[in-house]
Amino acid sequence: MVILCAEETETLLFDEPAVVIGVGSSNVIRTISNLLLNNRIDKTTPILNIGLAGSTKYPVGSIISVNKCIRQHNQFDKLEYELDVITDIADTCITADSFLEDGSDIPLVDMELYYLLSFGLNVKAIKVVSDNLNFNDYSVFNHQAVREELNSIISRIS
Secondary structure (H helix, E strand, O other): OOEEEEOHHHHHOOOOOOOOOOOOOHHHHHHHHHHHHOOOOOOOOOEEEEEEOOOOOOOOOOOEEEEEEEEEOOOOOOEEOOOOEEEEEEEEEEOOOOOOOOOOOOEEEOHHHHHHHHOOOEEEEEEEEEEOHHHOOOOOOOOOHHHHHHHHHHHHHH
């Protein structure tokens, strides 16, 4: 299993090694293309995406499995991806092109997962709620509790 995170700081939330893919569409496309071209992963490689996400539905520090991912772009972008669930709580992740600071009933929002899934890889995803669409709340959660739970999940699915 290969663990992918957008930022180096996300790799501090668990003990296993991870590949940092960068924030946003262009970074994901460049990094995943390089991993595929250099045979570091293929379409069958089990991939776990662990990352931070905003939410208006869940409290900061919640760990949520992604069961569906859609892109927040325009009315023409209707493709959505279904994912296998790996935690007790699962919900939809909306991939946006920028940090969202408003909205109601947004389960999860990130800036990478949709683009990662567009490669047709074998991906499961876990998001840690880092904020409630308020940049001032970003990453104010019990890192030790999150670390223990993520390590347990990784151990269970490895």
